[in-house]
Amino acid sequence: QPMLSLVPRNGRRGRSCKLSSTGVSTACSSAVAHPSRSSEERVYEVVLKQAALVREQRGESALDLKKPIESDWNLLNEAYQRCGEVNAEYAKTFYLGTLLITPERRRAFWAIAVWCRRTDELVDGPNASHITPKALESWDKRLNDLFQGRPYDMYDAALFDTVAKYPVDIQPFKDMMEGMRLDLRKSRYENFDELYLYCYYVAGTVGLMSVPVMGIAPESKASTETVYNAALALGIANQLTNILRDVGEDARRGRIYLPQEELALAGLSDDDIFRGKVTDKWRNFMKGQIKRATKIFDEAEKGVGELNSTSRWPVWASLLLYRQILDTIEAND
Numbered sequence: 078q079p080m081l082s083l084v085p086r087n088g089r090r091g092r093s094c095k096l097s098s099t100g101v102s103t104a105c106s107s108a109v110a111h112p113s114r115s116s117e118e119r120v121y122e123v124v125l126k127q128a129a130l131v132r133e134q135r136g137e138s139a140l141d142l143k144k145p146i147e148s149d150w151n152l153l154n155e156a157y158q159r160c161g162e163v164n165a166e167y168a169k170t171f172y173l174g175t176l177l178i179t180p181e182r183r184r185a186f187w188a189i190a191v192w193c194r195r196t197d198e199l200v201d202g203p204n205a206s207h208i209t210p211k212a213l214e215s216w217d218k219r220l221n222d223l224f225q226g227r228p229y230d231m232y233d234a235a236l237f238d239t240v241a242k243y244p245v246d247i248q249p250f251k252d253m254m255e256g257m258r259l260d261l262r263k264s265r266y267e268n269f270d271e272l273y274l275y276c277y278y279v280a281g282t283v284g285l286m287s288v289p290v291m292g293i294a295p296e297s298k299a300s301t302e303t304v305y306n307a308a309l310a311l312g313i314a315n316q317l318t319n320i321l322r323d324v325g326e327d328a329r330r331g332r333i334y335l336p337q338e339e340l341a342l343a344g345l346s347d348d349d350i351f352r353g354k355v356t357d358k359w360r361n362f363m364k365g366q367i368k369r370a371t372k373i374f375d376e377a378e379k380g381v382g383e384l385n386s387t388s389r390w391p392v393w394a395s396l397l398l399y400r401q402i403l404d405t406i407e408a409n410d
């Protein structure tokens with residue numbers, strides 16, 4: 078059974094908490110059911126499905142659950158509190174955003190973000206070298222159990238409460254796991270289409286998980302699909318930013334997420350990345366990558382005003398904070 082430990086980044090001293098994952102195997106359906114179609118078409122299918130789900134659920138009370146008894150209630154509060162602590166430590170930019178949202182929604186985001194972080198930690202954390210496809214299958218089985226009301230620990234219990242209160246579908250969670258599977262077997266991306274699909278898996282999915290909690294403004298004239306596409310764009314833009322920020326860190330682990338075809342067009346090779354030399358070719362290449370990510374942030378920004386009024390500020394704040402990382406990359410040469 079893999080132990081999943083969230084340890085402070087940058088070698089900093091601080092809180093470290095051990096989280097464990099248990100379970101057995103289950104297959105996972107995903108957006109890659111039809112390899113002949115483009116990544117965007119496949120992702121769009123998931124967006125449409127998610128949008129349909131919310132349309133179906135709109136108008137229903139989010140609090141239809143039977144009221145929990147007092148002691149359950151206290152435990153649940155504690156579970157959410159712990160999710161908040163993990164986020165404050167490991168997802169700082171998003172944590173700041175969540176502080177601007179209503180308390181009910183805030184804790185729902187904390188629970189979702191902890192699951193995302195733990196999932197990412199399976200392939201990126203200190204125990205990543207021991208993680209096999211089988212271990213991911215266990216995590217997948219555990220996800221199914223959680224959605225069916227059988228949480229394994231407090232973090233899962235908080236997430237179960239969240240998915241019971243808001244119309245959050247399991248598919249984006251499954252798709253995020255597919256991204257982690259990709260990380261186990263793939264360390265190069267041929268073109269942007271391939272990279273886009275990876276970004277959907279590990280980050281676009283977070284947008285799809287988030288909209289049902291954010292809520293769409295009742296006065297919004299935009300279609301549900303438009304709002305979901307903006308949310309998807311925010312996840313993709315965030316992830317592209319992560320990739321551009323972490324080129325060095327990823328290369329030290331033998332991973333290059335930058336599209337190979339685009340590197341070659343710019344006259345750059347894997348070796349240039351590994352050597353980490355900043356040349357004019359590299360600067361020009363990065364300019365193009367930053368431009369593309371900025372455009373996707375701009376697409377996302379258009380959707381912010383369609384969200385429930387209490388959800389706009391936190392999303393906008395985290396969008397601005399994340400987009401600024403692109404400026405910092407450029408300023409750092």
Ligand SMILES: CC(C)=CCC/C(C)=C/CC/C(C)=C/CC/C(C)=C/[C@@H]1[C@@H](COP(=O)(O)OP(=O)(O)O)[C@]1(C)CC/C=C(\C)CC/C=C(\C)CCC=C(C)C
Nearest residue numbers: 168174190193197280283284287307308312315380391395
């Ligand atoms: C209409 C509209 C614009 C709606 C907005 C919907 C919305 C709130 C979208 C959020 C999108 C978002 C925050 C995506 C996160 C993408 C991301 C950075 C994913 C990272 C994956 C792995 O990457 P990597 O290994 O390269 O990165 P590290 O170096 O390890 O960091 C992730 C690590 C997945 C983990 C993601 C989180 C912990 C963030 C979870 C955020 C939320 C649940 C939403 C937070 C809520 C607000 C208010 C921002």
Ligand SMILES: [Mn+2]
Nearest residue numbers: 197198201202
């Ligand atoms: Mn990571």
